[in-house]
Amino acid sequence: MRVRGSAPSIDASLAADALMVGRMRLVLSISALLAITVDAADSHNEVPAAVWLAFFGYILHSLLIHVCTAVGRPYFQGKAIHWSDVLWFTLIMSVTDGTHSLFFLFYFFAILTSSFRWGFEEGARVTVASVASFVACVLVTCSDDTPQLLMRTAFLLALGHMIVYWGGSKLALQRRLALLGDVSQLSNPRFGAGRTIARTMEKTLAFFKASHCILLTRDRATGTWTLRTLREDDTCEQVSIETIGRLAESPLMALASDSIVLSNRLPWPLNHLRAQHHVFAAGATAWRSANEKGAQRCATVAAMLEARAFISAPLPMRLGEGRVFISSRDGRLGKSDALFLAHLMEQIFPIIETIEVLDRMASEAASTERLKIALDLHDTAIQPYIGLRMGLCALRKRATADNPLREDLDKLADVADGVIADLRRYAGEVRHRTNDPGGLVRPHLERQAARIKGLYGIDIDIVMAIDAPLHLDDRVTAELLQMVSEGLNNICKHTHARRGSVRIDCKNGQLALCIENEACQESFTPFHPRSLTERAAALGGQAHVDRCANGGTAVRIEIPI
Secondary structure, X not given: OOOOOOOOOHHHHHHHHHHHHHHHHHHHXXXXXXXXXXXXXXXXXXXXXHHHHHHHHHHHHHHHHHHHHHOOOHXXXXXXXXXXXXXXXXXXXXXXXXHHOHHHHHHHHHHHHHHHHHOHHHHHHHHHHHHHHHHHHHHHOOOOOHHHHHXXXXXXHHHHHHHXXXXXXXXXXXXXXXXXXXXXXXXXXXOOHHHHHHHHXXXXXXHHOOOEEEEEEEEOOOOOEEEEEEEOOOOHHHOEEEEEOOOOOOHHHOOOOOOEXXXXXXXXXXXXXXXXXXXXXOOOOOOEEOOHHHHHHHHHHHHHHOOOEEEEEEOOOOXXXXXXXXXXXXXXOOHHHHHHHHHHHHHHHHHHHHHHHHHHHHHHHHHHHHHHHHHHHHHHHHHHHHHHHHHHHHHHHHOOOOOOOHHHHHHHHHHHHHHHHHHHHHHHHHHOOOOOOOOOHHHHHHHHHHHHXXXXXXXXXXXXXXXXXXXXXXXXXXXXXXXXXXXXXXXXXHOOOOXXXXXEEEEOOEEEEEEEEOOOOOOOOOOOOHHHHHHXXXXXXXXXXXXXXXXXXXXXXXXXX
């Protein structure tokens, strides 16, 4: 049974960072006031009232933010706080020595907190605002020390750019590690290869904030191509799958088969000054600009995808070949993005191929097992009933016209005929899987409901509220039917209910099973269905018992599919 870990959420991490930043802000404000006090005592100079007001005001501001952050106020954990820091630092600069004030170093506090918490773009905005505020403060104070102004401005820009770059890299690395973790959790043979590919495309599309994710794969055994397409804001259930016989003439496969391709359409005049198409060949150590022929192919692909930028990487498949495309209509894609996409495909596709092999082996084993079960049914169940029917027919013929048992023998023969027909139908369903959206689930549940009705007199309603076809493998189907059987047996054995229901639904990637019974004379006592809970946990889900609005009891089971 798989044990679920309790990893800290991103919101909790942001709250902890905000509390630490608030504490450091308070320390910084108090330290600045102490520095002013010590400097005034050493120089025996009187400190202006505006300076005291500015520093005391910043201490109160820092204390308020720290307290509100500690009690969990979300506003004081947002982006507006470091912008207020920039305003306070500008005020402190204006009431102190202007260009010569050492408190210009405070700007780096705002740059650090913004870039390491919110990324490159936010940090870059704060850096530019800090430089502009510093220059404006110096101009307002009419300082004429131009060399000092230029040096400190350059220092703010240079060091600020480095901080912002590293802060953005840190957040990008966190996001990439989170994506790799999510993808590794998706690599479950129980979900099947198709589901794993679709969820990987969905996660990849959201990570790059792209407009399209296209996956082209070819099976070497059959030679057919499979085209999967997922658009922006679509879910994995909306992946478009198309089988194509030949794709040799498509621009999508005209790119070098073993190279990573990056294309960004630059505006004029940058398109004449910088290369727009880059290639990272297999075994290379650096990017190179695409040649004229490669640039034409990249432009054709970009026009086909209606994209301003796209990345294409080969798929590391042992049993075939293919490429992945990530395109964007608005933003730009970088070289690090392209290398990460290739690394992501290297991590997931060998696992997907292994899942496909396992699925094929499981399907073949299940087919063999179904054939064996069908033959066993024929030999051990159907043949004895046929023999029984033949014996009843023989007795019927030996009975005279006035024998009172003739009618009973006819009824027994009809019952035997019905049982033989049911067994043959069931053996056919076992041997040849049906294409019903629920597979064998619905017929099995209906037969089970009919059996309970005949033995216990309990009416069981079967509701499958599933719009799209439900694709479950043999293992999940068997576990699902077993859980339904246990739930219905509990109703028969432990309640006096005369009605019940089984509802199967599928929403948001979750298979929901609800087994209800009507209100009875017994008082509701909360309980924990151990067997059902263990079965659900083994499938990565959970089970719990609720009291219904009508007074009945409902066992609710959720399983991710």
